[in-house]
Amino acid sequence: MTTEVRxxxxxxxxxxxxxxxxxxRWAAHAVPLIALPSTLWRLxxxxxxxxxxSEEVLRTDYDIPGTGWLILPLISLVQEAVALLxxxxxxxWGLVTPRRLPLIGGRPVRTWAAVLPAALGALAMTAITVxxxxxxxxxxxGNLSGVHRSVMGWAYAPLLLWGPLLAAVTVSYALRRRRxx
Numbered sequence: 001m002t003t004e005v006r007x008x009x010x011x012x013x014x015x016x017x018x019x020x021x022x023x024x025r026w027a028a029h030a031v032p033l034i035a036l037p038s039t040l041w042r043l044x045x046x047x048x049x050x051x052x053x054s055e056e057v058l059r060t061d062y063d064i065p066g067t068g069w070l071i072l073p074l075i076s077l078v079q080e081a082v083a084l085l086x087x088x089x090x091x092x093w094g095l096v097t098p099r100r101l102p103l104i105g106g107r108p109v110r111t112w113a114a115v116l117p118a119a120l121g122a123l124a125m126t127a128i129t130v131x132x133x134x135x136x137x138x139x140x141x142g143n144l145s146g147v148h149r150s151v152m153g154w155a156y157a158p159l160l161l162w163g164p165l166l167a168a169v170t171v172s173y174a175l176r177r178r179r180x181x
Contacts, residue, residue: 017095017176017177018176019176020089020090020169020172020173020176021172024089024090024168024169024172024173025090027165027168027169028086028087028089028090028165028169029087029090030161030165031083031086031087031162031165031166031169032080032083032084032086032087034083034158034159034161034162034165035079035080035083035158035159035162036080037154037155037156037158038079038155038156038158038159039076039079039080040155041151041152041155041156042072042073042075042076043072043073043076045058045062045064045072046064046068046069046072046073046076048064051148051151051152052145052146052147052148052149052151052152053143053148054143057143061143082121083162085118086118086165086166086169088114089114089118089169089170089172089173090169090172090173094109094114094173095108095109096108096109097109111173111174111177111178114173114177115170115173115174115177118166118169118170118173119167119170121166122163122164122166122167122170123163123167124163125159125162125163125166126162126163126164126167127163129159129160129162129163130160130163132156133160136153
């Protein structure tokens with residue numbers, strides 16, 4: 001006894017999308033990894049590991065102890081979650097939503113619904129990270145110095161790659177979705 005599964009034309013077109021090139025997979029997997037150092041630095045600060053700030057700066061600027069213990073991990077969690085969304089551009093769940101999602105589960109992802117937010121995210125990350133790079137000399141001036149400032153710089157520097165990598169993976173996704181086998 002065989003059961004016939006009906007698949008909509010949009011669903012079959014999404015599933016017929018060619019696989020991403022190897023470079024796009026590498027780039028997509030790199031995004032969460034380049035976000036990790038700054039996440040770990042922020043979590044270290046929230047956990048009370050000395051990162052070079054005085055007690056006064058931690059209290060006044062970051063509210064540690066206080067809500068900073070919640071806000072810094074929350075920022076880190078959101079950052080990594082957003083970075084992980086890049087994987088959708090090279091995964092099956094970027095073509096057809098997972099069935100377990102309420103209301104939209106099992107439906108094909110419209111190309112624009114993935115490309116538009118990804119492109120805006122790439123632009124935003126590029127603008128944010130480049131602008132922060134340009135004012136790096138003024139960031140935490142007087143509050144953080146020496147090796148602590150260098151560690152912070154090395155933790156945040158990889159974020160400069162996030163926007164360009166996301167843009168490249170987004171273009172790859174858009175081109176693959178436009179092609180028909």
